[in-house]
Amino acid sequence: MSEMTFEPLMVEPAGVPRGRAMVERADWAARAYAKYDIATVNRIVDAAASALATRAQEFARDAVSETGFGVVEHKVLKNIACSTGIVETYRGQDFVSPEIDEVNKIVAIPRPAGVILALTPSTNPVATVSFKIILALMTRNSIIISPHPMAKKVCVAAAKAMSEAAVAAGAPDGIIQIVEDPSIPLINALMTDERTDVVVATGGTPVVRSAYRSGNPAIGVGPGNVPVLVDATADLAKTAARIIESKSFDNSILCTNESVVIAEEAIADKLLSAFAREGAYVLKDEERDAVRNTVFPEGHFNTKMVGKDAVWIAEKAGIKVPAKTKVLVAPFDLVVPEEPLAHEKLCPVLGFVRVPTATRGIDIARAVLRITGAGHSAAIHSANPELIMMFSAAVPVLRVSVNVGNSLGASGIQTNLAPTMTIGTGFAGRSSVGENLQPKHLINYTRLAYNADAREVMPSYAGLNPWSSPTGPVPSYPVASNEENYGFGSTSIRREPITQDVAELRDEIRKLIVEELHALIKN
């Protein structure tokens, strides 16, 4: 039985077929990597993380110059936190070896997702690329990164550095790939490709929604719009310091940067004075209107403002502020959708509203999140656990930073939440993940389960491991079969063991992270 089928003239933009080729290659790489053992995986993860961390400064600088926003020193910190920092966080944890539960007679064998498509934003370009790569490598997945077009050059350089280091440490060829020239049709093709096992989307709402529409499993996270409640019991000096430091972090382009401070009337003026002492400039009414018109001309956010510093923004608004101003505080009355200052701002402009009581403040926090940011994060500065509990239960977010800046609090860098660049917004934020993205989200387990009948004994599984470590490059180079070094996974090319140098470097990096974090917290 035959049919004449004439293909319609389908014109695909250049790059789309190339993208498909990347997915096919990733598929081979994922199959190979899924058989690796924990020792080799650890070695690969370390190598990739070090490759990024040792160039954290360079990548931070390049990210700022390519995108035109953010603060180099803050990006250095994020780059380190999202490479060696993440590795340290999960050191000792194993997402590879079978887990044996003798009591319940169940053995759980980790099973990687396969091919991860990671969409990364312009705001946290390198940190997010690194974060997702490290998570993928820890869980034996292969990863294709589609960077934000505004940050593609630096992301490509960073991903390539990590890829080379990973492969040199024994990872399969093609385990990390990055799209050099992202475009909408290409991203669509990658997202909908049936070989893509999971899409991990960090970015604007349209990107996240289309990830969920792709028909493939997806982990997408929604936007933030962080309300911060400060009540009369708060230590105002510390609170002000924390909020201003956090709000100005990386010029406020994280989704976790504070958006609107909600202050109990009794302490509102004192809080504003404390803000001023920390380097914030409190706008007068006309100045606020000028800033509103500059940041939201005709009510719409002006993307030129993203990640610019406070002085630059003030200048654009025609306002004179002291040269070292870190944050512009913009007081307004009502949190409603038509008030632009109640929306996410992605620059160091901080909304400020007064409430007669802290409980009233909870309602206002809910109003902020009605606009955007449901499921994301909120902060509260208070000494009153009862209020903090009420606030946390009432406000539809999945993490509440308490007496800590939200930028690094919600992302787990200054709290003990899982450190992440990808904040799961859960059902409230239309996402499949409610926690900070972490390795466990990128694997499933095959559970082998014995008869529950107590007379049926599960034999010992101790020491049984289905995984092994290749002894040569994967795949082996195709030498002719009549040559001496023909063979598979055991060719003559030897891999370097971890040298003293690398070990020292690792220690140094560990120290560096601790110091940087320390400095930041002290601030």
Next chain:
Amino acid sequence: MTQENTAAPEFDYGLFSYDSKEQMLEKSKEFWNPGKTQFWIDSGVPLVIDRREEYFIYDMSGKRLIDAHLNGGTYNLGHRNPEVVQAVTMAMQHFDIGNHHFPSLARTALAEALIKTAPAGLSKVIYGSGGGEAIDIALKTARHATQKRKIVSIIKAYHGHTGLAVGTGDDRFSKLFLSDRPEEFPHVPFNDLEAMEDALRDRDVAAVIMETIPATYGFPLPNPGYLEAVKKLCEKYDALYIADEVQTGLMRTGELWGITKHGITPDILVTGKGISGGLYPIAAVLATEKAAGWLNEDGFGHISTFGGAELGCIAALKTLEVCSREETRSMVHYIADYVGQRLAAIQATYPDWFVGIRQNGVILGLEFAHPQGAKYVMRHLYENGVWAIFSTLDPRVLQYKPGILLKPEVAEEMLDRTELAIGKAYAEIRNERSA
């Protein structure tokens, strides 16, 4: 076709139709090639390829086969590769075969792309419409450059069946047409350097022509150092080295050109088959400046209306781009590794029957312990859904050539089927022996 329309023929292809596969085979014998048609019927492989896509071909009966022969690499990228189809379809809005007398847009563009990806030193491109013609061009070019006539080739070499090429190959095909010319076309045994040197010693040889791995002979591998030594002998005795990369080029060895794995820059390189993605015939000869002198002396020296047809050039440009991708190279290495491992395991099961694996990338010759062994395996493969062909010039050996873009699950399926077929062929041979 719809059931209710009883008048319609069952196999309707628009411009032509057949009532049945039987009728088709009858007509094939009547109007086309009775010898060939009957051969396949007798071989237990009555294949008439109908639908084709990716690495699948379908017999008229609807039977699906994984193509592990690919016509010697013609379908390297799979059948009707969508990227090549799109390139050619779009090109047809503007181009046709073109005019071979004039400078040509597409011929020039492809020539530049070929030279840029070729071993260093090759600098000019001459087009043919098929591999044989390209080989003839290569031989003529060598004769012009050296002003000598003799061409040395390997016993059981296969370079095509056109006027000169046929002389380089097995007698079976030249004698049939009274075209054997042993004085001009000496043949020497493969992997025999002494014989090669003897053939060259008199300095009357224009060129040695070598398949980088002799395909139709079942892919016997050149001994380590053999090709390199032949190249040196060529230099010593003023003969050109012609690399026939018709089957070994285009990433099949895990590098774009097989010859580069030997570190050899040939004086002339020939490509065909896979170069056009299986969609529009074209072949090309790449030559060094020194070898290609006739292009300056008389640019009309070789004329071929269809040589370098512009639609073929466009198919080839796309194909070359796909083959040259980093992703493609990586996949070939994965496929070669996987197929090699699986075959080694099968061989361990049937060590007395499946006696050898000749492999370089995704070029494989599988040796069986029976003079016609590969014909048995071919038939069982066919019955079990894989198409791979025995080697005409050594029927012990099966040519096994998986695609360079093969997906892992198809590779797995292909090997599962292959394992079964090899076992069944063995059982059949043992039954015959015990009977």
